[in-house]
Amino acid sequence: MRNSVLEARTRLGWSQQRLADELGVSRQTVISIERGRFDPSLPLAFRIAAVFEARIEELFFPGDA
């Protein structure tokens, strides 16, 4: 699954740690998601979308990273 989490995060000027704290996960999790090496669970994907005030399909799309 591809995603635009990195672009959304940098748009807000947030660090990876800030996003990790907002989501309640480790910084490594944010790193892995941004690199497309870890597909988040559906609840986590929804929280990511909520944090960025976006729809889930605006952040995550099918296909390899």
Next chain:
Amino acid sequence: MGDGVARSRWGRSRLGGGRWSALAVALLIGVVLAAGFGALAAATGVVADHPLLGGVVFAVCTVGPCAALGYLLVVDRDTIAGATRRPEESVESGWYERAAAGALGDIVVLAGLTLVVATFVPAIADLPLRLVLVVLIGVAAASCALRYLVARRKG
């Protein structure tokens, strides 16, 4: 995180409403458990010639694992500095689950192969059960640790 919870390196104990250090409680539990194991070893004659010395050595050797077990039981992870609120959704949880599943597969394969070999080599079938169990646990731990490290390296 900013939820007003006081955090420390080792966290606070769930027992006593968070007033006590988890490490101190765990050490206390470890000493009590280890003393119990030591007394059991002395009573059951694990070291037949020197039961008292054997019991003390047994207690000294088990105090570390017993304290670690105590820590796992009593620590309130919300009070550990750097702990995430949702560890089950973090990538590390996925790494661990894959490593544990792989280690289980390794154990099944190893046990199966050992059983086949033991069928044809009686000397293996006569190995002490304690040695077999120690090897089994060692292989499981090593496999899980190695698989976790590989998964972490891949990111």
